[in-house]
Amino acid sequence: MQNQNDSLLGILVLLYKWRKQIIIATLLAAIVTAGVSLTLPNYYQSQTVFYAASPDLVKSLRSEDKRIYGSDSDMDRLLSIAQSNEVRSFLIDSFDLYDHYDIDRNDPKASHKIQQKLDKLYSTSKTRYDAISLVVEDKDPDFSANMANGARDKIEATAQALIKRSQWSLIEGLRKNIEKKSNEYKALTDSLYNLRERHKIFNTVSQGEAFGTAMVELNGKVENLNAQVIHLKNISGSQDSIMRLQAKLQGARKELATLNSDIKSYNEGYPAVVNIERERKDFGSQLGFDKETLTQYEAVYNSDINAIHVVQEAVAPVVKSRPRRSILVIGITMLVFVLASLWVIVQDQFNKNNWRAQFKDA
Template identity: 30%
Template sequence: MNWILIQQYLTKHCRTIGILTLIASVLGVIVSLPAIMKPKYKSRVVFYPSNIKPYSKESETEQALQIMEASDIRDSVIAQFDLYKHYDIAPNKPASLFYMNGMYAENIRINKTGYEALEVVVVDEDPQLAYDMTNAIVKFYNKKVKQLHEGKSNEVAALYLVQMQQLQHHIDSLAIINQSIRVRYGVLDFDIQVEQASKAALNGNNSSEAQMLLTNLAKYGNESQNLSIQINGLRKEYTKSLAFYFNALRERNNKFTYCNIIISPAMADKKHYPVRWLIVLTMALSTLLLSCVGAIIIEVRKQQ
């Protein structure tokens, strides 16, 4: 079969093909009428995530995308806007959650842009609702990130609080032992007392009290000195832990912004869907193609 023969077949049926294409175009116009195919409106927000602490090797945008897909954000949006009623889904029927998740995924899209920003697109028959839902998703995202940060900061603060309590207990125990040595044996400051006792001995002061002090210094001085060194070291560790503890509390109480909005949501004044000309064109071209194929098949069968 050559092109000339195909052209003859199509010319023979051109009137039928034209009528079918025209009918398809009219049907496309009718189908895309608001009474049949309800128009939907789009609201969109684009933002860069910020102040997200890394939990893995993922970028801030990838982590923000995971947070956006959190079930509690979705559940909060569903609850606030009563989407079961809005989408006409009976919540008590089997598979209601499945259908709700399907409608949510169909009308709410969250994507990463090529510039490492996040884009949230909400489509709905009510432009005001689409706008409100877009703002609510951003609000719930900020709330979720804040909850994660507060939870992590509380864990860190609790960890350092326990560490400080343990250090303080150890410091108190060593201080009691050291204080007992000082009171019982008069060992107050090892270096100064050794120097003073040595001078007294050189000056001929060999009293029983001086001899007793030298004996106690020789016997308990190093122990007291080592205890003092340990206590000072533990106090330094306590000071470090205290600084980390207050830093965790400060992180928890900080009022951070977790997204830098690049394109703010706006209430649509023009429908996003359906695109009438695209529907009409698609139906017309599809019918034209199928009609041409059908005409060729009919003529080929006649020739057999």
């Protein structure tokens, strides 16, 4: 313990002995660092914050079923768009970044340099509140704000274009499906018309009842006329009356035969007609639903849609983001102080142990 105290005391004495040199080196480092830091340009950071909009806003859903804000996948899609070549190329061209960053366009590595510059000064990230933060740094505060807002607007426009393309694909698919179903519906209508004409079926609901009523009436009429003819023959009635009743009886029997033929044809065609009617009805309902859906999608496609919800517009900052000169000066000064102190201690140990002579002997 005593040896440790003596050793620590020896180090303090040694540092005190060299205090002037250490203080001078530290002050020089502080002065040089302060001077160099003053030559560094000021950078200003502009930030815009926004949320991803839900895809439900562009769907034909009831208001109570719609979500306003997007999910994590929607945010990831916006973050991917933010770092896409389309957005980066837009920023480079719209804000003339080659000239702004003093990069020679004719340099073979110009495109690589401009991308590296963007990597340093342009960034997007998720916040702890699940929003998207877009940050641009620049020497000009107004330029950084304009570029941040421009990048955000381009991200939204690109996302809107993706949504529009997706909607158009749905619309095209619906149109083709409607056209196909319309042709099938027409074919069913033609088949139904031909079946009805062939079997003389005009109404499957009321025609059967009408046939039943007519059958009862005609059977009764035939039996009644037949009974009258038999009665007149039995009583040796007038031949004119008998012939007149026989003519009516013959006509009634022909009507009954025709009715039986119609009923037979009706019964043969009824199942097929009912089946096609049902199929045609279902087809018509689905076709009507598809047409209504198409109308809704077309209305949404032709309307303005939001891909993001802006929480904070980027404004020109009044306080620089970097360099933090005080931290830089203090940090370098402390580092030089520590290094100078270590150098004094190492040099003292080197001299005490006469390492130089040992190296020569070796």
